[in-house]
Amino acid sequence: MKNIFLALLFGASTLATLAQDASVEKSTFGLQTGILGIWAHNETKLSNSIALRSELGLDAGLFSENFEDGSFFLFIPAISLEPRWYYNLKKRVRKSRRIDGNSGNFISIKTTYHPDLVIGSIEDNLSFISDLTIIPTW
Template structure:
């Protein structure tokens, strides 16, 4: 009986050690570049499956004036806070797949603010209007090698533009699409 009890307790301790939940990293940071910008990011652990991503970057834009036939390229600072839920970490571990650097599928609420600062050349008569967007997003992040990453995501959400005083346009709000494909380097 004692032998059986010892074997039971020993087996249970081994199973309990193996049944630990997979977890996001305590913190991770890096840089990413995509078709329309460059960003630096930092993720901090909130729970085993949740992380808070903060991001500072430059979103690219193109202004076209078909009347005089000009196109202008500009960059706008972007400040983003994004809680992410990595929902398949345990499944990835059970299939012996990587979860380092928070590799996995995620659902998030991406909140981005663009101040009315423009980097680049724009015509003197143009004025960039600041905005804030809140976009529920589904995405994946994977690692290649030790430091390189790729990430893609899609979501649809709400955007609000803020007008300045003495501008004849009304405030505008509506739908916005978040479709991103980024490559990056994790430090």
């Protein structure tokens, strides 16, 4: 009787896993920090396999116009948008791997904009221009 119960329990859990719809999370939020900045991000579901990651943060850096004047530390705001295509979610579910928190392989194009606003110690005669970067990611 015990073996039959265990077999039924295992079979039910396997069927529940296979019946799970492989889809990205409706919305995820997180904070990231490191040596060169701090960022907050949100991933929003657009379809079962596509999510849009938006990110707002401060990129940090140590800059020097010339070595005689010394260097200065800056925080530069960064705004990023990154559409992500998660291409292996169904395969991960079939292999009983986790997909929560949008775990899985993805292909994306990350677009980051740095406006010409600078926060930190900076001399009056320095000027910064805004930039836009586009980075494909796998």
